[in-house]
Amino acid sequence: KQEVTQIPAALSVPEGENLVLNCSFTDSAIYNLQWFRQDPGKGLTSLLLIQSSQREQTSGRLNASLDKSSGRSTLYIAASQPGDSATYLCAVTGAGSYQLTFGKGTKLSVIP
Amino acid sequence: DTAVSQTPKYLVTQMGNDKSIKCEQNLGHDTMYWYKQDSKKFLKIMFSYNNKELIINETVPNRFSPKSPDKAHLNLHINSLELGDSAVYFCASSQWTGGGAGANVLTFGAGSRLTVL
Numbered sequence: 020k021q022e023v024t025q026i027p028a029a030l031s032v033p034e035g036e037n038l039v040l041n042c043s044f045t046d047s048a049i050y051n052l053q054w055f056r057q058d059p060g061k062g063l064t065s066l067l068l069i070q071s072s073q074r075e076q077t078s079g080r081l082n083a084s085l086d087k088s089s090g091r092s093t094l095y096i097a098a099s100q101p102g103d104s105a106t107y108l109c110a111v112t113g114a115g116s117y118q119l120t121f122g123k124g125t126k127l128s129v130i131p
Numbered sequence: 132d133t134a135v136s137q138t139p140k141y142l143v144t145q146m147g148n149d150k151s152i153k154c155e156q157n158l159g160h161d162t163m164y165w166y167k168q169d170s171k172k173f174l175k176i177m178f179s180y181n182n183k184e185l186i187i188n189e190t191v192p193n194r195f196s197p198k199s200p201d202k203a204h205l206n207l208h209i210n211s212l213e214l215g216d217s218a219v220y221f222c223a224s225s226q227w228t229g230g231g232a233g234a235n236v237l238t239f240g241a242g243s244r245l246t247v248l
Contacts, residue, residue: 053236062135062221062239063174108174118187119237121174 021046025109025122032099033130040094040125042109047087050112054083054094057106057124066107067094071114099129134158135240137222143246144212151208152243154222162186163205164237165197166221174221180205181227212247219244 022045032038042052051070055063067076067083069092075084082095096103106124113120135156144150156163164187165177178197179187185197194210209216222240 055239060241062241063223063237065236065238068236106172110174118176118179119174123172 021049021111021113021120023109023111023120023122025107025125027125028123029126029128031128031130034099034101036099037095037097038099038127040096040107040109040127042092042094042122044090044092044109044111044120046113047090048114049087050114052083052085052092052109052111053119054081054092055108055110057108063108096127099127101129101131103127104129133240134238135222135224137220137240137243139243140241141244141246143248145248146212146214148212149208149210150212150245151206152220152222152245153204153206154240155204156222156224156238157203158224158238160224160226160238161202162225162227163199163202164223164225165205165207166223166239168219168221168242170218178205178207209245212245214247217245217247 024043026041049071053068054066057063069076069085080097085092106126108124110119110121137154162181164179166174168174177191180199182202183199196208199205219242221242223237225237
């Protein structure tokens with residue numbers, strides 16, 4: 020059974036810092052991995068999707084990497100801003116099942 | 132124009148009652164999902180429908196019954212509500228990609244917070 024773990028559970032950084040969020044998964048048989056952002060009272064927004072054959076994806080100040088063999092992914096946020104404050108969730112799509120398994124998320128606070 | 136809309140956003144009810152949460156998507160997707168996010172923030176899939184047919188049905192009590200009148204709608208009906216049903220329920224949709232490494236990008240609704248007293 021796939022398990023997804025995100026460390027740390029919460030992170031507080033001053034504005035302008037670069038930061039890394041970590042995600043690990045137990046079963047490397049995945050189709051893809053996604054990073055989502057969850058804002059209080061709002062739905063989840065898909066930020067980046069990495070196919071199992073890819074190593075990284077970039078969107079603006081966000082860069083996500085995937086090391087499928089070791090079951091790890093990182094989300095790098097450059098030059099953090101207060102608007103980046105949210106909970107970031109990692110989710111993997113299981114090979115064959117097409118089901119997303121989510122981590123519990125990392126709550127990020129960017130202090131002005 | 133909201134892509135995936137859920138109603139109601141908040142629902143407070145007594146134990147034993149029956150309630151429904153509605154979901155509609157205007158993205159033209161053919162697959163819809165219901166996820167439950169509990170107090171520990173775990174998001175778990177409950178159901179998935181592809182073209183009005185049930186394709187994923189996780190271990191969910193029979194008191195939960197999804198209904199898909201058409202591929203743009205997936206409603207969730209809950210009978211005999213219990214305290215443990217208190218959670219945020221998220222609806223989502225995607226385009227089904229079938230075999231291979233599909234994109235499977237989900238678009239989520241804003242969530243419906245259910246509180247059972």
